[in-house]
Amino acid sequence: MTRTRVTWDAVSARRAERQFLAVPAGAGTSLAEVVGAMRGAHAQVPSAAELSVGMRAPGGVTRADVRHALHGDRSLVRTYGPRGTVHLLPASELPLWTAALSAVPAGPSPFPPAVRLSDEQAGQVVAAIGDALDGRCLTLDELSEEVVARTGPWAGERVMPAFQELWPRWRLVMHRAGWAGLLCFGPNRGRKATYTRPPQADRAPAADDARSEFVRRHLSAYGPATPRHFARWLAAPEGWAVHLFGELSAAGAIEEVDFEGTSAWVAAGDTEFPEGPARGVRLLPYFDAYVVAGQPRERLFPGEAYRRCLAGGQAGNHPVLLVDGVVAGVWHQRRRGRRTTVTVEPLVRLTARQRRELGEQAERVGEVLEAVAELVVGQVGVGPHA
Numbered sequence: 013m014t015r016t017r018v019t020w021d022a023v024s025a026r027r028a029e030r031q032f033l034a035v036p037a038g039a040g041t042s043l044a045e046v047v048g049a050m051r052g053a054h055a056q057v058p059s060a061a062e063l064s065v066g067m068r069a070p071g072g073v074t075r076a077d078v079r080h081a082l083h084g085d086r087s088l089v090r091t092y093g094p095r096g097t098v099h100l101l102p103a104s105e106l107p108l109w110t111a112a113l114s115a116v117p118a119g120p121s122p123f124p125p126a127v128r129l130s131d132e133q134a135g136q137v138v139a140a141i142g143d144a145l146d147g148r149c150l151t152l153d154e155l156s157e158e159v160v161a162r163t164g165p166w167a168g169e170r171v172m173p174a175f176q177e178l179w180p181r182w183r184l185v186m187h188r189a190g191w192a193g194l195l196c197f198g199p200n201r202g203r204k205a206t207y208t209r210p211p212q213a214d215r216a217p218a219a220d221d222a223r224s225e226f227v228r229r230h231l232s233a234y235g236p237a238t239p240r241h242f243a244r245w246l247a248a249p250e251g252w253a254v255h256l257f258g259e260l261s262a263a264g265a266i267e268e269v270d271f272e273g274t275s276a277w278v279a280a281g282d283t284e285f286p287e288g289p290a291r292g293v294r295l296l297p298y299f300d301a302y303v304v305a306g307q308p309r310e311r312l313f314p315g316e317a318y319r320r321c322l323a324g325g326q327a328g329n330h331p332v333l334l335v336d337g338v339v340a341g342v343w344h345q346r347r348r349g350r351r352t353t354v355t356v357e358p359l360v361r362l363t364a365r366q367r368r369e370l371g372e373q374a375e376r377v378g379e380v381l382e383a384v385a386e387l388v389v390g391q392v393g394v395g396p397h398a
Contacts, residue, residue: 016278017270018236020311021289024337028290030233031302032068033334039070043078044087044102051233052099052109054299054328055090057397059381061100063297066380067373074382083199089210090197092190095247098197106210110193111222116248127171127181134185136163141186142194142209149198149206156180223256224265228279234305236269236276241307272311290337293369295356295377298397299328303339313339316359329396333358335366344394345377345385352383357392 028034031049032041046068047053055061062075069077081088082100089106093099093113101109121128129137137159144150144158159182160168170178189195193216198208216222230245231237239253246253257277260266266277296302304327306312313321317339323329333341333356341358354374362370371387378385 015268015270015275016283018272018283018285020272021337022285022287023236023271024312025286025288025290027234027302027306028292028337029286033294033302034290034292036068037070041070042087043069043073043081044104047088047100048102048105049233050301051230051305052093052101053301054093054097054304055100056098057298058090060298060300060331061090063377063380064300065100067295067297067376072379074380076382086211091195091210092187094245096187103211106193107216108222108225110191111216111219112226113191113246114188115219115223116246117252119247119249123172123184127184129181129184133163133166134188137167137182137185138189138192138194140167140182141189142192145195145207145209147209149201149208151201151204151206155207156182224260224263227256227260228265230305231266231277231279232282234307235278235282236271237307238274238276241276244307245305292334292336293362293366293373294334295331295343295354295370295373296334297331300332302334303327303332311338317341320359323396333370335360335362342392344392345381347381347383350383351386352378352381353386353388354378355388355390355392357390 037046053061053064062078065078066073087103088100089103090100140159140162167182168180171181172179196210198206239257240250243250243253267280321330321332321339330342332339340360343356345352345354374385374387
């Protein structure tokens, strides 16, 4: 059987189209649909998540609309997603995410044995988190007290190194409560984050069905991809991903293509690609899904962009300028009251058309952030996000 051959230009164009980067979502497209197309929006930095969604959303959408989707109509959920990092996810898709993420095997622990939790202790902590948050919104300190009271003093021992301090042991598996559908972020209480139970969701699909659908949706957004690419996105063992792709390929759920001379996979039957390359200029914030999940990195970050825009090979630590589907610069925004200065450092020469588009993108950044934007083209002196 002859494999479909695809080029990088065709792949980057399809990814941009499917994630509303080629053209923003049309009127009537919900924010949950936008986030679903991205396969989750990284939300460790809430303002970056608001920009990731807002820059793809229909015109006129602002950060207030994203916040309403979170805490008003609750069509979005802020919880722990891929790699155990905080993401915005569509509430309607939460059963699929929880079933799929709960089935991902953990890699080797970075912590010494004296710090770790046993499987039994981890299960007790996850159950305690769910019980404590049932019908309640708690701050981190309040949740910690509840978890320790429901488990034992061992859960509260400050042994987990994090950000120049020691966190209580139970936080080693806090993300697993999110994966189990027992925890999500609630509205802030002043400057303090709160946690609660997600809205009651439909029954989660069976594990095998969830894994198949989860992979197919990822490949729809970021394919063609290899098992290594998928494992890296999830921070999962590569061997597990190789076995999973083998099972799904044998079952006819995914199919192999020739991606620039390399074997990669797409969802079965999903082999239509645009004829031309991606076109247009876009500003993407910290940890935007397009650059974090997009592979191969050396094609997405060509030339000088690979050195300038990646931090130790990690994508997302710099907001990036996207030109015709690839990273071509960095940018930074600094807000003062109702105004924000958007400084962009291109790594390529921009045409007159591209400079006009860059100006439009800067205006859109301001609109999403509910500010008036001023564009400055020059050197960005701000280092990578920690």
